Amino acid sequence: MASRLLGLAEESGPSPGESELAVNPFDGLPFSSRYYELLEQRRALPIWASRFIFMEQLESSPSGVVLVSGEPGSGKSTQIPQWCAEFALARGFQEGQVTVTQPYPLAALSLALRVADEMDLTLGHEVGYTIPQEDCTGPDTLLRFCWDRLFLQEVASTRGTGAWGVLVLDEAQERSVASDLLQGLLRNARLGNLPGDLRVVVVTDPALEPKLQAFWGNPPIVRVPSGPGACPTPVYRDTVPTDRVEAACQAVLELCTKETPGDVLVYLPSEEEILLCCESLSREIEPLALRGSPPRVLPLHPGDGPAIQAAYENTDLGARKVVVTHWLADFSFSLPSIRHVIDSGLELRSVYNPQIRAESQVLRPISKCQAEARRLRARGVPPAPEALMQALEDLDYLAALDDEGNLSDLGVILSEFPLPPELAKALLASCEFDCVDEMLTLAAMLTAAPGFTHPPCCAEEAALRRALEHTDGDHSSLIQIYEAFIQSGADKAWCQARGLNWAALCQARKLRGELLELMQRIELPLSQPAFGSEQNRRDLQKALVSGYFLKVARDTDGTGNYLLLTHKHVAQLSPYCCYRSRRAPARPPPWVLYHNFSISKDNCLSIVSEIQPQMLVELAPPYFLSNLPPSESRDLLNQLREEMADSSKESESPSTQEFGDACVLQ
Numbered sequence: 001m002a003s004r005l006l007g008l009a010e011e012s013g014p015s016p017g018e019s020e021l022a023v024n025p026f027d028g029l030p031f032s033s034r035y036y037e038l039l040e041q042r043r044a045l046p047i048w049a050s051r052f053i054f055m056e057q058l059e060s061s062p063s064g065v066v067l068v069s070g071e072p073g074s075g076k077s078t079q080i081p082q083w084c085a086e087f088a089l090a091r092g093f094q095e096g097q098v099t100v101t102q103p104y105p106l107a108a109l110s111l112a113l114r115v116a117d118e119m120d121l122t123l124g125h126e127v128g129y130t131i132p133q134e135d136c137t138g139p140d141t142l143l144r145f146c147w148d149r150l151f152l153q154e155v156a157s158t159r160g161t162g163a164w165g166v167l168v169l170d171e172a173q174e175r176s177v178a179s180d181l182l183q184g185l186l187r188n189a190r191l192g193n194l195p196g197d198l199r200v201v202v203v204t205d206p207a208l209e210p211k212l213q214a215f216w217g218n219p220p221i222v223r224v225p226s227g228p229g230a231c232p233t234p235v236y237r238d239t240v241p242t243d244r245v246e247a248a249c250q251a252v253l254e255l256c257t258k259e260t261p262g263d264v265l266v267y268l269p270s271e272e273e274i275l276l277c278c279e280s281l282s283r284e285i286e287p288l289a290l291r292g293s294p295p296r297v298l299p300l301h302p303g304d305g306p307a308i309q310a311a312y313e314n315t316d317l318g319a320r321k322v323v324v325t326h327w328l329a330d331f332s333f334s335l336p337s338i339r340h341v342i343d344s345g346l347e348l349r350s351v352y353n354p355q356i357r358a359e360s361q362v363l364r365p366i367s368k369c370q371a372e373a374r375r376l377r378a379r380g381v382p383p384a385p386e387a388l389m390q391a392l393e394d395l396d397y398l399a400a401l402d403d404e405g406n407l408s409d410l411g412v413i414l415s416e417f418p419l420p421p422e423l424a425k426a427l428l429a430s431c432e433f434d435c436v437d438e439m440l441t442l443a444a445m446l447t448a449a450p451g452f453t454h455p456p457c458c459a460e461e462a463a464l465r466r467a468l469e470h471t472d473g474d475h476s477s478l479i480q481i482y483e484a485f486i487q488s489g490a491d492k493a494w495c496q497a498r499g500l501n502w503a504a505l506c507q508a509r510k511l512r513g514e515l516l517e518l519m520q521r522i523e524l525p526l527s528q529p530a531f532g533s534e535q536n537r538r539d540l541q542k543a544l545v546s547g548y549f550l551k552v553a554r555d556t557d558g559t560g561n562y563l564l565l566t567h568k569h570v571a572q573l574s575p576y577c578c579y580r581s582r583r584a585p586a587r588p589p590p591w592v593l594y595h596n597f598s599i600s601k602d603n604c605l606s607i608v609s610e611i612q613p614q615m616l617v618e619l620a621p622p623y624f625l626s627n628l629p630p631s632e633s634r635d636l637l638n639q640l641r642e643e644m645a646d647s648s649k650e651s652e653s654p655s656t657q658e659f660g661d662a663c664v665l666q
Helices: 002-012 033-043 046-060 076-090 105-118 148-156 177-189 206-215 244-258 271-284 286-291 305-312 368-373 385-397 409-415 421-432 436-447 459-466 474-487 492-497 502-521 534-548 613-619 622-626 632-651
Strands: 065-069 097-102 127-131 134-136 143-147 164-169 199-204 221-223 233-235 263-267 296-299 321-325 338-343 346-353 358-365 552-555 562-564 570-573 591-598 604-610
Touching: 033 105, 046 065, 046 076, 046 221, 065 206, 076 097, 076 105, 076 143, 076 164, 076 199, 097 105, 097 148, 097 177, 105 127, 105 143, 127 148, 143 148, 148 177, 164 177, 199 206, 206 221, 244 263, 244 271, 244 338, 271 286, 271 296, 271 321, 385 421, 409 421, 421 436, 421 534, 436 474, 436 502, 436 534, 474 502, 474 534, 474 591, 474 604, 492 502, 534 591, 534 613, 613 632, 622 632
Parallel strands: 065 199, 065 221, 097 143, 097 164, 127 143, 164 199, 233 338, 263 321, 263 338, 296 321, 358 591, 570 604
Antiparallel strands: 127 134, 346 358, 552 562, 552 591, 562 570, 591 604
C-alpha cells in the first residue's frame, strides 16, 4: 500500500513553483529545477500510462515475478528501474538494493547516467553501475545497473547473497548467455532459495513475450502501449554509395540544409569510420553557423560517458544533435529527440570460430528486419551451439569442470576473477610458481585497452619504444612498460613521447589494484617482486603456459610462418611484436605462446613470447596433447613427451618413486 501511495504522489507531482518545498526521498535534498524539466519528458513517454498498473502488479504478484512487454523506445529501460526503486524505498530497502542487469556494458553505463539525472541523484552514490574494470558504486547505492555477466558471477558467489530486493532483467529479448542462465537459475529456485521477499521484473519486447510468459508460469504482464511519433523516420538511398562515410555526411548536410527539425542518428560499422565522419561533418557544417547555432556532432562509442550524457541533453534552440554510432552503442539507448536515422546498412561483428579458436571482425550487411529494429535498438545474436561446446571443452582442458560438467574447486576460484578463463588460470598458477607480482601486472595490462596509440611516427619515438622491449618477448615487455610508467610518476608527457596510451596504463594500474585486493580477500598466497631474475623468468613462463597452452604456435619453416597447435591454420607475428622490430638476421622463435589470434585483415598473432616445448609437455594436460589434430607439431610433442618420461624413469631413485610425479596445477 505504501508503494501505491508513493507512486500516486509522484504521478500527480508538485509543480516547479513548489520545488523549494519538495524533498527528494532518496537523499533528503530539495529537487532541482532540472528534475521537473525531465519529469515532464518522462510523463510524455508511452510507458508512463502503465505506471500505476506496474506498481500494483509488483506489489501483489503471487510469484514475485512481473513481465513487462513493450516496443523499443517506449521508456522501459529508464522508468522501470526508478519505479522499482520507489517500491523498495517504501519498504525501507529491508530486502536490499535494486539491481538492473543489461546485456552490454555500455547500456549499464548510459542508463545509470540518464537515470541518475532523472532522479536528481549523484552517480556513484545513490545510483551506480558495475561494468568490466569499473565499479561506480558505494555504500549508499540503492539502484545499480550491472552487466549481466558480472551479475551472474555475483549470483554464483556467496559474497552477493542478500544484496537484492528487486531484480530487473532488462532486454531479455537479446538472449545473452548470462541473461538466459540468470532466468533459469531464478525460475528453478522458485525464489525459495533466495533471500527475503525478492521481486523479479523481466523486461522484453512483444516478440518474446509468449515464450517468457510460458517459461515463468504465466506471471502478470504489463503491456506498454505504443506512443505516437515514437519511431524516427529512416533515410534510404536507392543506390549503394562507393564511400559510405561520404554518403552519410552528405545525407546529414542535406537534412541540415533543409532545416528539417529533429536530431539525427547515424549508423556506421566501425569506430574509425565514426571518427572520419565526425571530422568531416565538423568541417562541413561550419558555414551553417551563419544561420544560427551549428549542429553538435557527437561520436558515440563504448566507454564514452561524456558523449552519452551530451546525447541525452536537451537540444538548444536551433542546435541540432548529430549522433554518430555503431552497433555496439545503441543497445538500450533511446533518444526521444531523434527524428532521422541514417543507416549504412552494415555492421562489424566479432565472430568466434570454434574450429580455430579465434575471433575475427567481419563486415556484413544487415537484414531489412534488422534495419527496421535498428531505428531504436540493435539486435543481439545468441552464440552458436558449436561455440558453446568448444567453450566447455576449453574449460575442461583448464580443469575448471568436474566429471559431471559442474564447476570444479579450481573453476570456482577462477570464476571469482573478472578475467578470461585462461588468464585467470595463469594468474592462479603464479601462486604456485612464485611470480604473483609480475602476473598481476601482466593480467592488468592484457585486460586494459591496447598500450600503443599508433605506429612510431619518427625515429626518436621508435628508439624510445625499443628501449622498453624485453628480450623474453611481448609479455615481459608489457611488464617492463608498466614498471617504467609507474617510475615516471604516471606522467602523461612520458607516454606521449613513446606513443603509449596514457589512459590505458592508468586503467591497468587501477585494475591491478583491484585484482590484488581480490587475491587478498580470497586468501591466495602472494610473492615478492623479482622481475628480471633468471628464476623469475622461468617461473613467469610456466605460469603463462599453465593458462595459455591452448594458444601455442610453431614456426614451420624458420621464416615466421606459424602453424597454430590446435588447428592447421598459418599465421604471422603482428607488426607490433617485439620480435618483428629486432634487426635481421634474428631468427623468429621456433615455439611461441600468443594472447590473440586475428583473422580480420591478416592472420596475425599478437602479444607473443617464446616458450620451450618441454615446458608445454610438462604443464599441459596429457589428454589435451593427445587430442591435438594430426600434425608435425603434435608428433614432435608426443616424441618429446616419451623422451622426457624415459629420462624421468632413469633418473628416479627408489625413494623418489614413492612420492610419484610432481604436482602440476591443472
